[in-house]
Amino acid sequence: MSTRTYAEKRDFGKTPEPEAQETNQNPWESVFVVQEHHASHLHYDFRLSIDGVLKSWAVPKGVPTEPKVRRLAVETEDHPLAYADFEGDIPEGEYGAGKVIIWDKGSFELLERTEKKIVVALHGTKMKGDFALVRFAGKEKDNRNWLIMKVS
Numbered sequence: 001m002s003t004r005t006y007a008e009k010r011d012f013g014k015t016p017e018p019e020a021q022e023t024n025q026n027p028w029e030s031v032f033v034v035q036e037h038h039a040s041h042l043h044y045d046f047r048l049s050i051d052g053v054l055k056s057w058a059v060p061k062g063v064p065t066e067p068k069v070r071r072l073a074v075e076t077e078d079h080p081l082a083y084a085d086f087e088g089d090i091p092e093g094e095y096g097a098g099k100v101i102i103w104d105k106g107s108f109e110l111l112e113r114t115e116k117k118i119v120v121a122l123h124g125t126k127m128k129g130d131f132a133l134v135r136f137a138g139k140e141k142d143n144r145n146w147l148i149m150k151v152s
Protein backbone atom coordinates (compact mmCIF):
# COMPACT_ATOMS: atom_id res chain seq x y z
CA MET A 1 0.00 0.00 0.00
CA SER A 2 1.33 3.40 -0.90
CA THR A 3 0.29 7.01 -1.08
CA ARG A 4 2.38 7.68 -4.20
CA THR A 5 -0.69 8.37 -6.35
CA TYR A 6 -1.92 10.77 -3.68
CA ALA A 7 1.39 12.63 -3.76
CA GLU A 8 1.58 12.70 -7.57
CA LYS A 9 -1.79 14.45 -7.81
CA ARG A 10 -0.81 17.29 -5.48
CA ASP A 11 1.60 20.23 -5.26
CA PHE A 12 2.42 20.51 -1.57
CA GLY A 13 3.83 23.97 -2.14
CA LYS A 14 0.30 25.09 -2.94
CA THR A 15 -2.16 22.84 -1.11
CA PRO A 16 -2.47 22.81 2.69
CA GLU A 17 -3.14 19.05 2.59
CA PRO A 18 -0.71 16.82 4.53
CA GLU A 19 2.29 15.70 2.53
CA ALA A 20 3.06 12.29 3.86
CA GLN A 21 2.58 10.04 6.83
CA GLU A 22 3.36 12.79 9.35
CA THR A 23 0.82 12.06 12.03
CA ASN A 24 0.53 11.62 15.74
CA GLN A 25 -1.91 8.90 15.03
CA ASN A 26 -0.99 5.41 16.11
CA PRO A 27 -0.98 3.40 12.86
CA TRP A 28 -2.51 0.47 14.74
CA GLU A 29 -5.47 2.51 15.88
CA SER A 30 -8.43 2.20 13.54
CA VAL A 31 -9.87 5.56 12.59
CA PHE A 32 -12.56 6.45 10.10
CA VAL A 33 -13.38 9.91 8.84
CA VAL A 34 -16.01 11.42 6.57
CA GLN A 35 -15.00 14.71 4.98
CA GLU A 36 -17.50 17.04 3.37
CA HIS A 37 -15.70 18.24 0.28
CA HIS A 38 -16.96 21.33 -1.51
CA ALA A 39 -15.16 20.61 -4.77
CA SER A 40 -16.63 21.30 -8.23
CA HIS A 41 -19.32 18.84 -7.12
CA LEU A 42 -20.09 18.57 -3.42
CA HIS A 43 -19.36 15.04 -2.22
CA TYR A 44 -18.38 13.21 0.93
CA ASP A 45 -15.11 11.32 1.27
CA PHE A 46 -15.31 8.19 3.40
CA ARG A 47 -11.95 6.94 4.68
CA LEU A 48 -10.87 3.96 6.79
CA SER A 49 -7.39 3.41 8.19
CA ILE A 50 -6.38 0.00 6.90
CA ASP A 51 -2.87 -1.28 6.10
CA GLY A 52 -1.25 1.96 7.29
CA VAL A 53 -3.12 4.22 4.87
CA LEU A 54 -6.60 5.70 4.58
CA LYS A 55 -8.56 3.62 2.11
CA SER A 56 -10.83 6.17 0.46
CA TRP A 57 -14.13 6.44 -1.37
CA ALA A 58 -15.95 9.47 -2.76
CA VAL A 59 -19.65 9.30 -1.98
CA PRO A 60 -21.52 11.78 -4.24
CA LYS A 61 -24.85 11.72 -2.41
CA GLY A 62 -23.52 11.47 1.12
CA VAL A 63 -22.97 8.50 3.40
CA PRO A 64 -26.03 6.65 4.69
CA THR A 65 -26.95 6.94 8.36
CA GLU A 66 -30.08 4.78 8.20
CA PRO A 67 -30.52 1.16 7.09
CA LYS A 68 -31.88 0.39 3.60
CA VAL A 69 -30.16 3.42 2.07
CA ARG A 70 -27.51 2.39 -0.44
CA ARG A 71 -25.15 4.97 -1.86
CA LEU A 72 -22.60 4.83 -4.64
CA ALA A 73 -19.04 5.02 -3.28
CA VAL A 74 -16.28 5.43 -5.85
CA GLU A 75 -12.91 4.14 -4.69
CA THR A 76 -10.21 6.83 -4.86
CA GLU A 77 -6.49 6.90 -4.16
CA ASP A 78 -5.15 5.86 -0.74
CA HIS A 79 -4.56 8.90 1.47
CA PRO A 80 -1.95 9.28 4.23
CA LEU A 81 -3.18 8.67 7.79
CA ALA A 82 -2.64 12.35 8.64
CA TYR A 83 -5.48 13.20 6.26
CA ALA A 84 -7.98 12.04 8.91
CA ASP A 85 -7.33 15.36 10.70
CA PHE A 86 -7.40 17.54 7.60
CA GLU A 87 -9.77 20.44 7.25
CA GLY A 88 -9.08 23.47 5.10
CA ASP A 89 -9.32 25.15 1.74
CA ILE A 90 -7.65 23.56 -1.25
CA PRO A 91 -6.82 26.52 -3.50
CA GLU A 92 -8.36 27.20 -6.88
CA GLY A 93 -6.50 25.38 -9.64
CA GLU A 94 -5.25 22.58 -7.36
CA TYR A 95 -6.50 19.00 -7.36
CA GLY A 96 -9.82 18.82 -5.48
CA ALA A 97 -10.01 22.62 -5.08
CA GLY A 98 -12.55 23.66 -2.47
CA LYS A 99 -13.30 23.55 1.22
CA VAL A 100 -12.89 20.32 3.23
CA ILE A 101 -14.74 19.94 6.55
CA ILE A 102 -14.72 16.91 8.84
CA TRP A 103 -18.32 15.69 8.86
CA ASP A 104 -17.79 12.75 11.19
CA LYS A 105 -14.86 10.89 12.71
CA GLY A 106 -14.33 8.06 15.17
CA SER A 107 -12.90 4.64 15.73
CA PHE A 108 -14.01 1.46 14.00
CA GLU A 109 -13.59 -2.28 14.04
CA LEU A 110 -12.95 -4.23 10.88
CA LEU A 111 -15.45 -7.10 10.92
CA GLU A 112 -14.97 -8.56 7.45
CA ARG A 113 -12.72 -7.85 4.53
CA THR A 114 -12.52 -9.52 1.14
CA GLU A 115 -11.81 -8.20 -2.36
CA LYS A 116 -15.52 -7.58 -2.78
CA LYS A 117 -16.75 -6.65 0.66
CA ILE A 118 -15.70 -4.66 3.72
CA VAL A 119 -17.80 -4.64 6.88
CA VAL A 120 -16.98 -2.26 9.72
CA ALA A 121 -18.50 -1.28 13.06
CA LEU A 122 -18.26 2.52 13.20
CA HIS A 123 -18.17 4.51 16.41
CA GLY A 124 -18.76 8.00 15.14
CA THR A 125 -21.09 10.77 16.17
CA LYS A 126 -23.31 10.51 13.07
CA MET A 127 -22.29 7.09 11.76
CA LYS A 128 -22.89 4.48 14.43
CA GLY A 129 -23.32 0.75 13.89
CA ASP A 130 -22.32 -1.73 11.24
CA PHE A 131 -21.72 -0.55 7.69
CA ALA A 132 -20.86 -2.53 4.58
CA LEU A 133 -19.03 -1.56 1.43
CA VAL A 134 -19.81 -3.93 -1.43
CA ARG A 135 -18.02 -3.79 -4.75
CA PHE A 136 -20.25 -3.66 -7.82
CA ALA A 137 -20.43 -6.92 -9.66
CA GLY A 138 -18.90 -6.24 -13.02
CA LYS A 139 -16.59 -7.49 -15.68
CA GLU A 140 -14.20 -4.56 -15.68
CA LYS A 141 -10.95 -5.48 -14.07
CA ASP A 142 -10.43 -2.06 -12.53
CA ASN A 143 -13.88 -1.68 -11.04
CA ARG A 144 -13.80 1.15 -8.52
CA ASN A 145 -17.53 1.39 -7.90
CA TRP A 146 -18.88 0.22 -4.56
CA LEU A 147 -22.10 0.61 -2.62
CA ILE A 148 -22.03 1.76 0.99
CA MET A 149 -24.90 0.89 3.31
CA LYS A 150 -25.78 0.63 6.97
CA VAL A 151 -26.49 -2.98 7.86
CA SER A 152 -27.38 -2.69 11.54
Ligand code: MN
Binds near residue numbers: 043045
Ligand atom coordinates in the same frame (compact mmCIF):
# COMPACT_ATOMS: atom_id res chain seq x y z
MN1 MN B 1 -12.92 14.57 -2.28
